Amino acid sequence: MEIFRISGGKTLCGTARVHGAKNSVLPIMAASLLARGTTVIENCPRLSDVGAAIKILTHLGCKIERDGERVAINSSSVTRCDIPHELMREMRSSVIFLGAVLGRCGEAVISTPGGCELGPRPVDLHISALRALGAEITVDGGNISCRAPKMRGGRITLEFPSVGATENTMLCAACCQGETVISNAAREPEIWDLQRYLTRLGYSVSGAGTPCVTVEGASISASTDMRVIPDRIVAATYLAAAACTGGDVEITDVIPRHLAAATDALAGMGCRISEGRGSVRINAAEKKRAIRPVYTSPYPGFPTDVQPQLMAACLSAEGTTVFVENIFENRYRHAEEMKRLGADIKTHGRVAMVTGVRRLRGAPVTSTDLRGGAALVLAALTAEGVSEVSGVRHIDRGYDDFEGVLRSLGADVGRAETPGN
Numbered sequence: 534m535e536i537f538r539i540s541g542g543k544t545l546c547g548t549a550r551v552h553g554a555k556n557s558v559l560p561i562m563a564a565s566l567l568a569r570g571t572t573v574i575e576n577c578p579r580l581s582d583v584g585a586a587i588k589i590l591t592h593l594g595c596k597i598e599r600d601g602e603r604v605a606i607n608s609s610s611v612t613r614c615d616i617p618h619e620l621m622r623e624m625r626s627s628v629i630f631l632g633a634v635l636g637r638c639g640e641a642v643i644s645t646p647g648g649c650e651l652g653p654r655p656v657d658l659h660i661s662a663l664r665a666l667g668a669e670i671t672v673d674g675g676n677i678s679c680r681a682p683k684m685r686g687g688r689i690t691l692e693f694p695s696v697g698a699t700e701n702t703m704l705c706a707a708c709c710q711g712e713t714v715i716s717n718a719a720r721e722p723e724i725w726d727l728q729r730y731l732t733r734l735g736y737s738v739s740g741a742g743t744p745c746v747t748v749e750g751a752s753i754s755a756s757t758d759m760r761v762i763p764d765r766i767v768a769a770t771y772l773a774a775a776a777c778t779g780g781d782v783e784i785t786d787v788i789p790r791h792l793a794a795a796t797d798a799l800a801g802m803g804c805r806i807s808e809g810r811g812s813v814r815i816n817a818a819e820k821k822r823a824i825r826p827v828y829t830s831p832y833p834g835f836p837t838d839v840q841p842q843l844m845a846a847c848l849s850a851e852g853t854t855v856f857v858e859n860i861f862e863n864r865y866r867h868a869e870e871m872k873r874l875g876a877d878i879k880t881h882g883r884v885a886m887v888t889g890v891r892r893l894r895g896a897p898v899t900s901t902d903l904r905g906g907a908a909l910v911l912a913a914l915t916a917e918g919v920s921e922v923s924g925v926r927h928i929d930r931g932y933d934d935f936e937g938v939l940r941s942l943g944a945d946v947g948r949a950e951t952p953g954n
């Protein structure tokens with residue numbers, strides 16, 4: 534089993550480049566099925582989730598070439614419309630392929646994505662939206678089977694601004710006859726990036742970034758290349774790492790406004806934040822203090838995907854910070870592990886109360902999910918002594934060379950093998 538071995542107490546200083554956004558690349562890889570040509574993604578991060586998406590596209594009949602951060606996807610011939618369980622279970626967000634496969638093939642069979650460590654991950658909003666476009670969908674135990682002999686655009690209102698449901702609806706709508714208007718759409722930057730990609734292919738999509746997205750259906754064969762937006766969650770993670778260690782770090786190749794909620798929270802803790810064109814610098818030399826309650830909410834609110842990392846920064850801040858996790862049911866599993874390092878955290882349902890302590894001590898801890906795992910690394914960087922963070926496979930889903938970037942900033946962290954699975 535791979536672990537990260539960390540000797541804490543080092544102050545992070547220096548500059549780090551942020552890689553392309555996982556949550557932009559994955560829907561764009563699904564959308565490449567609607568190109569019926571070749572899509573080249575230039576800054577595609579080397580992540581296990583990207584590897585899982587490549588396996589799915591290959592299974593469907595696409596030809597893929599990958600060279601470092603450059604991935605070329607030729608979707609001129611798609612030969613299947615099913616995604617089996619063994620491919621679906623590798624990546625929970627595989628459900629994002631449903632809309633594109635249904636739109637391209639007129640039918641789709643995927644296995645239900647199931648839950649994950651964040652709690653149940655229902656897809657009811659995806660299904661009701663695709664049904665509203667004319668899809669006949671049956672859900673029987675392990676499979677979601679869809680037929681869409683003839684789909685027409687229409688007006689769809691999402692009960693919740695679900696990122697994945699917005700993306701699936703956009704992709705299916707692009708293949709429907711007529712116009713589709715999606716109300717209460719998610720406003721995340723990754724939705725805007727998906728619109729940008731579809732527009733480059735020749736589709737008519739507008740409104741991304743607002744609660745109302747409009748898609749004009751078309752049949753298009755095109756090729757294009759694309760640089761996806763930087764990963765705002767990875768960017769915020771590096772800034773939080775500097776905050777944890779009292780460091781001075783500049784991150785480059787970012788879009789500062791995409792991580793405004795996170796930088797506002799870090800500034801509220803007493804960190805000095807300065808923004809340049811495509812860069813953000815944090816100086817966390819001052820003693821950190823607790824901040825006002827943190828409520829996670831859809832973009833542009835505070836991102837649920839940064840809640841664990843900000844919690845790590847609060848472990849050694851003066852005072853008590855209250856977190857309210859409004860997006861996922863079970864997103865405090867990292868808190869139990871942080872307590873093994875000496876953290877003072879009380880959780881009850883969606884609320885967590887974090888009171889800063891004078892010192893954290895290294896200990897073995899276990900990652901249970903992607904962002905919780907990254908947060909445990911950040912907490913271990915703060916702790917005195919050696920920590921071992923297991924479950925590195927979770928972290929590899931969303932961070933390209935996480936330990937290499939942290940080492941370049943002065944952290945004492947290495948990847949090691951230990952017995953056991």
Ligand code: EPZ
Binds near residue numbers: 626656698838
């Ligand atoms: C996307 O997941 C991201 N993943 C998640 O990032 C992120 O946490 C989430 O959006 C929220 O911002 C990708 O983009 C690949 P949702 P998604 O649909 O689309 C409920 C990471 O760490 N819901 O916006 O699955 C759902 O249970 C990952 O990179 C329904 O009830 O999120 C959750 O409580 C983790 N029914 C809430 O909505 C549905 O049909 C938000 O889910 C769909 C969702």
